Amino acid sequence: MELNNAKTMAEYASAGEKPEVLFWVGCAGSFDDRAKKVTRSFVRLLNRAGVQFAVLGTEESCTGDPAKRAGNEFLFQMQAMMNIEVLNGYDVQKVVTACPHCFNTLKNEYPQLGGKYTVLHHTQFLRTLLNDGRLKVEGGEYKGKRITFHDPCYLGRANDEYEAPRALLSELESNISEMKSCKEKGLCCGAGGAQMFKEPEKGNKDVNVERTEQALETNPEIIAVGCPFCNTMITDGIKAKEKEASVKVYDVSELLDNTFKQ
Amino acid sequence: MEWIDNVIFTVILALASFLFAKNANKIRRNIFLGKEINRSDRKGERWALMAKVALGQSKMVVRPVAGFFHILIYVGFVLINIEVLEILIDGIFGTHRVFSSFLGGIYTLAINFFEILAVGVILACLVFLARRVLVKIKRFHSPEMKGWASSDAKNILYIELALMYALLLMNAVESNFDSETVGPFLISGLIAPLFNGLEQSSLHILERTFWWLHILGILAFLNYLPFSKHFHIFLSFPNVWYANLDQKGRFSNMESVTEEVKKMMDPNADPYAAPDPNAPPPERFGAKDVMDLNWVQLMNAYSCTECGRCTSECPANQTGKKLSPRKIMMDTRDRLDEVGKVIDKKGSFIDDGRSLLDDFISREELWACTTCNACVQACPIGIDPLSIIIEMRRYLVMEESAAPQELNLMMANVENNAAPWQFAQADRLNWLEEA
Numbered sequence: 001m002e003l004n005n006a007k008t009m010a011e012y013a014s015a016g017e018k019p020e021v022l023f024w025v026g027c028a029g030s031f032d033d034r035a036k037k038v039t040r041s042f043v044r045l046l047n048r049a050g051v052q053f054a055v056l057g058t059e060e061s062c063t064g065d066p067a068k069r070a071g072n073e074f075l076f077q078m079q080a081m082m083n084i085e086v087l088n089g090y091d092v093q094k095v096v097t098a099c100p101h102c103f104n105t106l107k108n109e110y111p112q113l114g115g116k117y118t119v120l121h122h123t124q125f126l127r128t129l130l131n132d133g134r135l136k137v138e139g140g141e142y143k144g145k146r147i148t149f150h151d152p153c154y155l156g157r158a159n160d161e162y163e164a165p166r167a168l169l170s171e172l173e174s175n176i177s178e179m180k181s182c183k184e185k186g187l188c189c190g191a192g193g194a195q196m197f198k199e200p201e202k203g204n205k206d207v208n209v210e211r212t213e214q215a216l217e218t219n220p221e222i223i224a225v226g227c228p229f230c231n232t233m234i235t236d237g238i239k240a241k242e243k244e245a246s247v248k249v250y251d252v253s254e255l256l257d258n259t260f261k262q
Numbered sequence: 263m264e265w266i267d268n269v270i271f272t273v274i275l276a277l278a279s280f281l282f283a284k285n286a287n288k289i290r291r292n293i294f295l296g297k298e299i300n301r302s303d304r305k306g307e308r309w310a311l312m313a314k315v316a317l318g319q320s321k322m323v324v325r326p327v328a329g330f331f332h333i334l335i336y337v338g339f340v341l342i343n344i345e346v347l348e349i350l351i352d353g354i355f356g357t358h359r360v361f362s363s364f365l366g367g368i369y370t371l372a373i374n375f376f377e378i379l380a381v382g383v384i385l386a387c388l389v390f391l392a393r394r395v396l397v398k399i400k401r402f403h404s405p406e407m408k409g410w411a412s413s414d415a416k417n418i419l420y421i422e423l424a425l426m427y428a429l430l431l432m433n434a435v436e437s438n439f440d441s442e443t444v445g446p447f448l449i450s451g452l453i454a455p456l457f458n459g460l461e462q463s464s465l466h467i468l469e470r471t472f473w474w475l476h477i478l479g480i481l482a483f484l485n486y487l488p489f490s491k492h493f494h495i496f497l498s499f500p501n502v503w504y505a506n507l508d509q510k511g512r513f514s515n516m517e518s519v520t521e522e523v524k525k526m527m528d529p530n531a532d533p534y535a536a537p538d539p540n541a542p543p544p545e546r547f548g549a550k551d552v553m554d555l556n557w558v559q560l561m562n563a564y565s566c567t568e569c570g571r572c573t574s575e576c577p578a579n580q581t582g583k584k585l586s587p588r589k590i591m592m593d594t595r596d597r598l599d600e601v602g603k604v605i606d607k608k609g610s611f612i613d614d615g616r617s618l619l620d621d622f623i624s625r626e627e628l629w630a631c632t633t634c635n636a637c638v639q640a641c642p643i644g645i646d647p648l649s650i651i652i653e654m655r656r657y658l659v660m661e662e663s664a665a666p667q668e669l670n671l672m673m674a675n676v677e678n679n680a681a682p683w684q685f686a687q688a689d690r691l692n693w694l695e696e697a
Binding site: 004006008025027029030031036039040043055056057058060061062064066067068069070071072073074075077078079081082104107108109112113153154157158159160184185187188190191192193194195196197198199200201202203204205206207210211 | 516654676
């Protein structure tokens with residue numbers, strides 16, 4: 001089984017086939033070196049579970065999320081309509097993505113512009129694979145490890161999904177300890193609302209450092225995340241607190257994928 | 263001349279009601295300066311939400327201490343108003359405890375229940391005052407809470423305390439009446455001995471004094487509300503009813519932009535088409551001033567009671583940035599009041615050279631928001647400060663092209679390379695080969 005393989009939507013279409021699901025990789029997942037590792041982990045899990053999935057490859061483009069949050073509705077809608085033409089052209093029904101920003105935009109903001117799909121965050125999709133018995137994981141190296149989960153705003157408060165990532169973590173038989181502010185009260189990593197792409201306004205602290213300190217209060221060995229931007233921000237926070245040696249930051253899908261490494 | 267009291271009372275009541283109606287109506291007018299938005303859909307869900315969040319106080323108890331004492335005041339306020347109804351009838355018709363004549367024993371039970379509620383209200387007001395004055399809870403001392411905001415908060419508590427004291431003292435005096443028939447009173451009975459030994463005539467004068475103090479206090483308080491954050495008591499229920507029911511992550515779709523973009527993407531569109539000469543001038547994109555917001559956003563501003571839960575949950579505020587979602591709401595209200603005053607003076611709004619943007623809310627505040635929805639989640643009555651921030655960003659970006667430089671770079675990248683960074687779209691699948 002070739003675990004690192006992924007076919008494009010165009011390849012499926014030329015073979016006259018349709019995949020079960022489209023994996024929307026997103027800009028971070030395509031270009032950010034750290035996020036690319038998450039992309040590959042998720043792809044390995046999909047292949048392990050025997051999911052017939054496709055990616056758009058060079059036909060994918062930014063969902064328009066950062067433009068919309070920054071207030072540029074024109075640019076957002078231009079991006080959205082171009083993407084919707086591509087997605088509808090392939091008659092896409094179901095989309096999964098490892099980025100909560102893409103997830104939110106595709107799920108909530110595309111329907112009004114004519115793009116109606118079932119959209120899942122990768123933690124939701126992975127939970128289904130586990131529940132259906134298509135994917136089996138054993139705790140292995142994470143058994144008993146202290147893990148805390150940082151809720152992405154655009155998965156949690158924005159879309160009320162708090163359980164899917166936690167369900168995956170509990171499969172690892174790890175020791176999940178929650179931060180003081182978690183779930184509905186989870187503190188942002190500081191990257192949302194297009195903050196990822198600019199310097200923060202003047203203050204007395206960076207948001208990511210504040211959040212990282214909250215995470216460190218749980219004395220974790222691993223901080224689990226579900227968003228490429230949170231990943232960057234918390235990783236930077238760990239560096240700022242000089243804890244790189246003792247605390248690792250992983251996407252939930254990476255933890256699952258790592259259990260298969262021998 | 264017995265009736266003279268009733269006439270005076272009726273005149274005062276009429277004047278107080280008229281004045282209140284006039285000022286409340288101004289608030290109503292101000293709210294409807296906002297743009298139309300349809301929030302009358304999904305009525306079943308709205309009633310259910312109001313029952314849970316407003317009536318049931320479900321979001322108040324997220325913070326148990328404040329939640330518990332708020333419920334004491336809220337229940338006390340709503341139920342003691344039944345007694346106020348009696349006071350109004352007594353005042354107009356010169357009766358005394360009109361409900362007692364046909365309620366009998368139930369009446370004594372009810373008054374005792376109200377007295378217990380009054381003690382609850384007093385306790386809660388004292389705790390809230392202590393939280394503001396002694397304990398120095400951080401969110402009550404933010405920069406936007408200086409001056410009027412702080413004294414308004416304390417005034418409300420002082421007035422509520424005074425009203426409850428008047429009610430209990432009135433009952434306590436009456437307990438000493440020879441003719442007393444409706445007692446015994448549980449709480450006021452305890453303070454009744456204070457007035458032991460007074461002449462019956464003095465007792466009657468004293469009882470009347472507390473009766474008048476109580477009702478005049480209520481009428482004065484009523485007329486204080488339109489100038490106070492405490493207008494909250496009228497608007498919090500409708501505010502919850504009209505709240506946004508969508509997923510919090512869904513930001514509003516701008517229909518006017520959709521039309522433009524569709525034209526731009528239509529290969530058959532006539533590039534030389536002249537605009538319809540009868541078409542109204544295009545609306546401003548986003549919000550520069552309060553009239554650019556919708557009426558629900560404006561109602562939000564009048565419903566806000568400045569508790570500051572939003573601000574204390576805000577990641578930007580927690581890390582020392584200027585942004586405070588509560589200030590966004592307070593500024594919206596202050597500007598709207600200012601616009602209202604221009605209308606009062608000149609009959610309609612004439613540009614006063616000021617606007618919500620810059621004169622009240624700075625750009626620095628707007629750009630500090632992470633759109634994380636913590637403020638929206640925290641609000642116990644469904645206020646949405648984030649939607650105002652986004653409308654103002656829309657104005658800055660689409661009308662003034664005034665985004666921070668780094669965001670302009672990001673947007674140029676999205677436009678040119680279909681990604682927020684400077685990578686080529688052709689490289690989107692490189693992660694696969696690197697595997």
